Amino acid sequence: MIVDWEAEFQRTIDADSRIEPRDHMPESYRATLIRQIAQHAHSEIIGMQPEGNWITRAPSLKRKAILMAKVQDEAGHGLYLYSAAETLGVSRDQLIELLHTGRQKYSSIFNYPTLTWADIGAVGWLVDGAAICNQVPLCRCSYGPYARGMVRICKEESFHQRQGFEILRVLSAGTAAQHAMAQDAVDRWWWPAIMMFGPTDDESTHSQQSMTWGIKRFSNDELRQRFIDMTVPQADALDLTLPDPALRWNDERGHYDFGPIDWAEFWQVVNGDGPCNRQRLAQRVAAHVEGAWVRDAATAYAAKRADPGAGQAGSSTAAA
């Protein structure tokens, strides 16, 4: 019997079931998922840099432990996501190479610097908060391995967001200098966080196809509005001001109105000229290049174990 697999694929999507690695899928669906999952994985590992920047300087041992655990979670998320991408027929090494040569991107938000301790709070509260809005719908994504990975990632992200809120809560209620540090961080991170949802719906190139395929469930503008509606009352609770004079509740819409987004800044950072684009990529490449001899050693050692006689001129071949 000849199965019309394209119809079968679409039936699976339409029934809100999951596509699994061995199922037939259109090549463009596969390519879209690889690009999206890889970009997400790259964001996790690049995101370790701005937060890792404060591990050695965290102002209390409790905060140091929480921050270390958070950065460790991010490395773990990178690992799950690269594994999910590998189920689509690419290797982690290939994806890392695409990142290092600038052919795949990571979230632009990590091209901003963490200048003070309060930035660690703002990153947790705003950046992880925005990421959660983007990621929760992905738990129902049509591709099974990605959807299942996201369930676990979202649980941890929600802890990350709470710890960020908690850092800012303590700073805001602390000394005048601490409060000012918290306000300054929110002033710098608010707009970049808003931009994390990407271009407006009429400008977004990949959105419509991803919606049809059940990869994306809500539009960029819907998610951005959801984030703003969720965050404004939290800012009030923190006694911190969001840097948008146009931000006010609109009874008619049932949402907060907000001011114009500086898309020139967004595109400048996306296209490589943000404050830290060069630094982030250079550090990632340096860690990889400087670690090459370590990975080579592990490979050589494993090969010797598999074949104890090989490549051992002049040294003993004691079996383990």
Add this chain to the structure above:
Amino acid sequence: MTQLATTASVPAYVLRLADDALILAQRLGEWSAHAPELEEDVALTNIALDLLGHARMLLSYAGELLGGRTEDDLAFLRDEREFVNCQLVERPNGDFAATVARQLFFAAYQCELYAALGESADATLAAIADRAVKEVSYHRDHAVQWTLRLGDGTPESHRRMQAGVDGLWPYTSELFESDDLLLALVAAGVAVDPVALRPAWSGFLGPVLAEATLTVPETTWAPSGGRRGLHTEDFGLLLAEMQHLHRSHPGASW
């Protein structure tokens, strides 16, 4: 235990254990996002977190014995000369091989130490040691695996691993030094005699280094002084980085 041991020397001993764990956690934290592969970013951070957890329990206990000092008071408000960690843990990370050598030497020492300290007459120390010994045995295993891979991997990894061993080996002798404080606490059943740990430590490391095709360097140099607050020049910089933010806001909460 004797009254003398309780009032003065127990917190001094606890601080030695705490500072070793805290300073090594601080050094390992510097690896974040710099490891040779993602799995090692996870592993090194995990080890750092374990050590930081031990340090926090020990510092809290020392602070209680000293009368109302918190873990943060002790971590952030003491100066260089008040820290009593061994010099091995404060050595800069160097390359991955040097970090592995430091982990191997130190985790093997902590395994023996905490196994014995589980029998301490001080119930709090015994409980902390019982918990910590399980974690440091994983740290030791991680270091052993990498010592074997690097020592018996490629010519370059062998050269680097041997250099790591050569550079850090002299700092291991300090781990097994005794002094009057230790002698009194060993007699009271509170502390472990470090001299007694050396045979088991050497017995563990010898076969690992041999299998990794590494040699122990001949050296007469045995740097020492950490337990008396004498550190290496690198240590002041480590503390400056670790303490500056906390100290910049006196009395603030975080």
